[in-house]
Amino acid sequence: MAQQARAVVTRAAIIRGAAAVFQQHGYGSTSLADVCAEAGVTKGALYFHFDSKEALARAIIEAQHESSSAIGRDLLEAHMRGIDAMIVMSLEIADQLHNNPVVSAGVRLTIEAANFDSPVDAPYLDWMKAAEEFLRRGQAEGDITDTVEVCTAAHFIISAFTGVQVVSDVLTRREDIQQRLVEMWGMLLPGLAPADRLADLLALPERIRASRHGTSGG
Template identity: 50%
Template structure:
């Protein structure tokens, strides 16, 4: 048991180290040797857990997804109305993107998918399905207008968020990300909400910068 716990802790340390190295150097320039140094493990220990750089990159993406899903599930469990939940989910991922190296590296590796195989498509699909369902719920709750098909709207919000965090990273290393996410929702709300509900709902954008 103690050995198993140690092995898990080592694996975890390697993933954190890999995240820091991928985020600093990008996938292409990172080497397994860099990761071993950053994680403070021997190359032998690293190869015991991971076969290749691809393997390591996929483990970082998987761990980022796990973190994002645990966090997202907790937000959905609050049982807030769907539109509010969507805004809180964006803010939560934004906050993780500003502070957690595993989330930073996981999202970068996902957006740089072409650098390694296979194409990383599942995280996008998970977010698209979650938002499509929330949009349907939000229509049922009378907040979201049904002029735009839920799958089409989800397919704009998720790529938009992807681009907003990417460009915020380029300009400010994401220091202004929460403000950008709030502005994204300020711009989207007139299109997304039922017009008669807009005045009641526009305050929701303030939630983005409120600690959860």
């Protein structure tokens, strides 16, 4: 039992160390020696848990995906309006990207997965599925127009979010990601909301951001 517990601790240390290195240098420029140095483990210990750099990268992606997916699951189960839930999901994942090295590295690795033997598409597909559910809820609640094609809109919203967080990472190390997402929703909502709901909904992203961070939004 003690040996098993040590193995769990070692695996977690490897993932944390690898996340830090992958996030800083990217998949192609990271070596397993770099990971061992960062994690404070031997190569033997690393290979006991992961037989290749790709296996390690996929483990980080899986850890990130589970952490981010939990947000979507909780919001789907909550009694929250669909449009509110969709905005909250984007802001909470943005918090993870800024503050959680494993999440940040996992998203970077997902983007760089063209270097892998097989594609990594589950995170995008799951986020799109959650967005579809929120959009359908929003249509039933009158916050999204009935003419919006839910699958198309969900695909576009997740693509827009991906682009926003990537550019924010490049320009400010995601220091401005919350504000950039408020701006993103300001651009997207006019194409989603009925005219009689638009004014109220345009104020929603900043109101949610301010309430979550205990600020006035200034």
